[in-house]
Amino acid sequence: MTTLFLDTEFNGFGGQLISMALYTEDADNLFYEIIDLPYASSWCDPWVRQHVVPVFGKEPIKGGRVAFNRALRKYLGEIATNGLITVVADWPADIEHFFASLMIEGHWEVDWPIHAAMSKSGILKSEIPHNAMADAVALFNDYYDALTYDDPAPAKCPPIFDKSVAELASIAAKLSRL
Numbered sequence: 174m175t176t177l178f179l180d181t182e183f184n185g186f187g188g189q190l191i192s193m194a195l196y197t198e199d200a201d202n203l204f205y206e207i208i209d210l211p212y213a214s215s216w217c218d219p220w221v222r223q224h225v226v227p228v229f230g231k232e233p234i235k236g237g238r239v240a241f242n243r244a245l246r247k248y249l250g251e252i253a254t255n256g257l258i259t260v261v262a263d264w265p266a267d268i269e270h271f272f273a274s275l276m277i278e279g280h281w282e283v284d285w286p287i288h289a290a291m292s293k294s295g296i297l298k299s300e301i302p303h304n305a306m307a308d309a310v311a312l313f314n315d316y317y318d319a320l321t322y323d324d325p326a327p328a329k330c331p332p333i334f335d336k337s338v339a340e341l342a343s344i345a346a347k348l349s350r351l
Contacts (some may be wrong), residue, residue, distance in 0.1 A: 175252050177204075178316065179262040180308035181270045182225050184210075185218035190238075190270040192229065193245070194305035195254070195260075196313050204248045205306040208241045209233035228304040242277050249275075253285040263292045263312055281309050 177195040182193055191212075195204040210233070211217065212226045234240050249258060262268050268289045275283055297311035 174257045174259060176259045176261060177252075177268050178309045178313040179260050180269055180305045180312060181264075181267045182214075182221070182303060182305050183266065183270065184221055187266070188218065188221075190274065191221070191225070192305045193241075193270065193274065194309040195248070196309035197308065198313075203250055203306065204245065205231065205350055206241055207231065207233040209235055209237055223226065225303045228301050228307075230301070230304055230306070239277065240275050245274050247278065250284065256287055257288070258287045258313075259288045259290060261290045261292055261316060263295070263314065263315075265291070293319060 175197065177197055180194050181190055182192045189210075190208060191210060192207040193204070196288070202217060207229050212222060234244060252258075260268065260271055262271070268271070268291070271289075272287075275281065275287075292312060292315065295315070297308060297315055299307045299311040301307035
């Protein structure tokens with residue numbers, strides 16, 4: 174079984190998906206993609222433009238939603254072990270966006286069972302708030318901090334971002350020209 178910790182960012186409350194991250198105990202095998210959308214235009218919610226876009230930390234995937242969905246399916250196919258994937262999220266919309274992203278051109282053709290689980294709600298201690306990957310790592314850490322049984326929890330995940338504020342600002346400037 175593979176357990177994935179999911180976080181998404183979307184364009185305002187109830188809005189269109191803009192990024193998704195899946196974090197596992199194997200920190201070398203992650204999924205983090207941003208959909209190529211007009212973030213500098215009036216389409217993008219002003220709060221998202223101010224708080225989410227500047228902390229993307231990478232360039233959006235080219236090819237829009239179809240390319241994003243294909244990249245997600247490819248990733249899941251590569252990491253699925255014993256045919257079972259469990260996805261843990263802390264917000265119902267994250268689960269909704271995850272499953273919607275597995276649809277390609279109106280077809281549901283997933284080769285493995287997927288279980289969805291909701292963690293307890295609460296405020297996560299993210300290194301970079303509103304960055305989907307940093308928030309997924311925070312969810313992972315929070316999830317294992319909350320365990321009460323005797324199995325040892327995995328070691329805390331190391332910080333995964335080493336970009337300075339100046340580097341993030343540079344990335345945000347590039348994205349604003351898209």
